[in-house]
Amino acid sequence: MKINWGTGIAIFFSVFVLSLVYQVYRSTQYDHSLVSDQYYADDLRYQEHYDKLANAQSLEKDLQIRQPKPGETIEIAFPAQAGEAKGEIYFFCPADKSADFRLPVKPMGDGVQRVPVEGLRPGLWKVKVDWEAGGKSYYKEQDIRL
Known part of the structure; x- marks a missing residue:
């Protein structure tokens, strides 16, 4: 199967967007509390x-x-x-x-x-x-x- 340049760009951007969405999801799961509140x-x-x-x-x-x-x-x-x-x-x-x-x-x-x-x-x-x-x-x- 041969992939043309338009399909390659679409796959690249899809993978890029999915990886960004995954990183945003993971960052919301992290506890960002400070050691001291004051x-x-x-x-x-x-x-x-x-x-x-x-x-x-x-x-x-x-x-x-x-x-x-x-x-x-x-x-x-x-x-x-x-x-x-x-x-x-x-x-x-x-x-x-x-x-x-x-x-x-x-x-x-x-x-x-x-x-x-x-x-x-x-x-x-x-x-x-x-x-x-x-x-x-x-x-x-x-x-x-x-």
Whole structure:
């Protein structure tokens, strides 16, 4: 079967249009949500965040975020040098925004706050601790794997 130039052009444009329609359909199936809904306000608060990081680095003993054994509680050890701590712990799951949660900073008498991991989604989590002690603000972020 011999195809003339008119038929070839029609086949080419038909395939081209069908591939564009397919790409438009696929792009509507993709989740375009942002990591943070308030990205502009977050950007304006960057200097405060930088100061908190500098304060945290100036501590003799840094805040420790550890998980002694897989499947057990996560321990957040606040340095005794800073004094009584208050603030917020944010558990951020990059894979699922609906799994994120926040906890208030409430260390026990030994300066360690324990967070149970039962019911948490397995995978990568970012633990973000934004806390105040002794009149200064501090920030520490660490990745953990459950």
